[in-house]
Amino acid sequence: MRVLTAIIAIAVGVLVLLGYFFPALPYVQDIQALLLNWAMLMIAAAAIVGVLNLVFVHADKIRRREKGNLYSAILIIFLFGTFLLGLILPPGHEIMRLILNGVIFPVEAALMGILTITLLYAAVRLLRRRADFTTIVFLVTAALVLFGSATLPFGENIPVFSGLATWIREVLAAGGARGILIGVSLGTLLTGLRVLFGIDRPYGGN
Amino acid sequence: MIELGILGVSAFLLLIITVWKRRSPSVVRELPALVRLYRAIGLSVEDGTRLHISLGHGGLLNARGGSALAGLAALRLISERTSVSDQPPVASAGDPTLGLLTQDTLQAGYQAAGVEELYVPTSGRVTGFGPFGFAAGAMPITSNENISANILLGHFGAEVGLLTEASERENVTVIGASDDLAGQSILFASSQDSLIGEELFASGAYIGAGPSHMASLTVQDVLRWVIVLVLFAGAFLKFAGMI
Known part of the structure; x- marks a missing residue:
């Protein structure tokens, strides 16, 4: 079974790659489109499995009376409530929009607000945890960019910091970011090749 | 054709060097975060605590798939080494397809350790959909499940700050790597040792893959x-x- 799954995975990977590199070959693009459509269908099916997994995990927490099980109960009640409303009401109905605009967006905005304070606190703690040259450069750069981006009460940026922040963003940060992204791309390429060769099998094989 | 050339050369080098490394294993330079990861795996078995491995919310059909696959490779080894522990590891993901693969990979680790009967399907979890939904669902794992280390390997954006903050409150070690620049900078600021850039893809090599x-x-x-x-x-x- 493990060999069969590996053969299927490698064959599908090779066929999709052929579609990208040799689109002129007969049938190759049709096969690629078919396989990608199947992948889309599987992702939709996986979303249902994912929701079921979420329900099972939280139902288990309620059954075992684990810490925080009240939140699990609230999650399950609202999940099924929203699901039922989604089935009964037409798309774009006012109640569905209210759930989205009145609950989901504000909660995400609140989490973003908490994150801002969390990051500020993390920056303060960073010097205590790891007081080395890299940390100092990191914090000084962050402070310079913040001062450069902040506006004065009468509506203008701080003159010197503004130009410095732009230079840091467009020269130093952009260069560094490209370097990091090249490294990430190379890592992604090699990881993909290991999966394509069946060396790594994230689909369950040993 | 340049892309095909790069792919061909990379594949050729990978195969040749794999054969060479099989014959003469090499030594890698020390990365403090990955040394800490190696220690955390051993410690969790010894002191009966649990590891939480989170693979982020990157899907597999886009450019973020690489980081998710690297995280899965590490998860496979970690689950094999810690499955016999009193407190087996728990894994979380914020994408349904990644969640499915997380469960499958955990099970493969248990199989390889010869203890498949100990595998619990709910140890691989989809904690939520979208960055903040995922983070909000993964945060309580740290405080409720006797976690000794949070291993974050995959695609994380700014929301990773919420996970590191939850870990800090519970005095739990964080070992984190992301393919996202915002996620990397937040991990740098809020974890003991951070992994930058392609170091995310080195985790497998450091834990003996x-x-x-x-x-x-x-x-x-x-x-x-x-x-x-x-x-x-x-x-x-x-x-x-x-x-």
């Missing part, structure tokens, strides 16, 4: 030097007015 992972690191180094030389050559040719 085998010669192919070591070979991947060598091929990445070779390709990086080729890119550096091409960049210098391009700059020189531009300076000389030839392009």
